[in-house]
Amino acid sequence: MIVGLDIGGTKIEGVGLVKVGETGEYNTAIVHREPTEKGCYHDFLDSVLKVIDAVASHGEIESIGIGCCGSVSTDGLMQGANVTVLNGRDFIGDLRQRIDVPIAIANDADCLALSEFQDGAAMHAERSCVAVIIGTGCGSGVIINKGIVTGLNKLGGEMGHNPLPNYSPEQDGAPVKCYCGSMNCAESFVSGTGFGRTFSEKYFSADSKAIMALVAQGDSRAIAHFDLYCDQLARTLANIVNFVDPEIIVLGGGMSNVDAIYPNVQAKLNQYTFNKAAKTKIVKNVHGDSSGVRGAAFLHLL
Numbered sequence: 001m002i003v004g005l006d007i008g009g010t011k012i013e014g015v016g017l018v019k020v021g022e023t024g025e026y027n028t029a030i031v032h033r034e035p036t037e038k039g040c041y042h043d044f045l046d047s048v049l050k051v052i053d054a055v056a057s058h059g060e061i062e063s064i065g066i067g068c069c070g071s072v073s074t075d076g077l078m079q080g081a082n083v084t085v086l087n088g089r090d091f092i093g094d095l096r097q098r099i100d101v102p103i104a105i106a107n108d109a110d111c112l113a114l115s116e117f118q119d120g121a122a123m124h125a126e127r128s129c130v131a132v133i134i135g136t137g138c139g140s141g142v143i144i145n146k147g148i149v150t151g152l153n154k155l156g157g158e159m160g161h162n163p164l165p166n167y168s169p170e171q172d173g174a175p176v177k178c179y180c181g182s183m184n185c186a187e188s189f190v191s192g193t194g195f196g197r198t199f200s201e202k203y204f205s206a207d208s209k210a211i212m213a214l215v216a217q218g219d220s221r222a223i224a225h226f227d228l229y230c231d232q233l234a235r236t237l238a239n240i241v242n243f244v245d246p247e248i249i250v251l252g253g254g255m256s257n258v259d260a261i262y263p264n265v266q267a268k269l270n271q272y273t274f275n276k277a278a279k280t281k282i283v284k285n286v287h288g289d290s291s292g293v294r295g296a297a298f299l300h301l302l
């Protein structure tokens with residue numbers, strides 16, 4: 001059994017997956033959740049071990065993959081995690097002292113890419129795919145030659161913090177400074193948060209769900225804004241095509257559940273690609289909220 005853990009701000013989810021014959025697909029043998037203990041690092045570590053123990057009671061563990069906020073710095077310590085008790089800790093080292101199986105860690109976008117590449121929306125891609133999360137923020141997981149691109153600075157896939165391509169204030173709204181320090185990051189426009197922000201600046205305060213409800217009611221302002229959003233997303237994804245040219249692009253995160261995105265963005269994509277006849281398909285993820293925990297379990301398979 002291979003095990004995936006998804007560590008979030010409110011809960012830790014563990015899953016045990018078992019291979020089904022030789023099809024390349026996996027069945028879920030057990031799912032176990034515990035609340036994330038954030039009071040201190042040792043309580044946190046205990047809650048992680050509790051999930052692993054519960055999963056281990058359903059079969060022998062071959063490996064553990066962890067999808068987690070933040071990243072591991074070059075000195076092995078956690079950084080940038082919103083479960084802040086983790087930061088500055090040798091989390092993986094501490095787990096390895098307690099559990100004698102291979103342990104790996106990656107961020108949520110990498111896990112989404114892996115999950116969909118292994119047995120989801122990108123399972124027919126041979127060597128490459130890019131998974132883009134459009135949710136609270138915007139990040140991506142890049143698989144090239146069947147391997148995740150993390151990079152020298154652990155910045156592989158951080159396309160959400162490139163500037164929005166072809167940005168103009170007339171079209172896209174007033175310049176905006178991102179929390180990362182850069183101006184007009186794509187994330188500020190194409191994340192679900194960004195979609196709500198740009199609409200609220202132009203018309204009245206509304207979040208992405210409220211705007212899509214207005215679109216369904218035929219509100220012309222919401223329809224025009226959704227069309228602009230799809231154009232912004234097409235520009236952002238065309239940059240991925242021009243740079244990496246993956247076999248397929250899979251979308252995840254809250255905005256990926258808006259079905260009208262796919263035909264709309266697909267129709268606009270080739271306005272911005274270098275070759276105007278690009279065949280790249282933009283598709284919805286298959287595994288939804290389970291992508292994080294499933295992708296984590298697959299970390300050892302690449």
Ligand SMILES: [Zn+2]
Nearest residue numbers: 161178180185
């Ligand atoms: Zn940024």
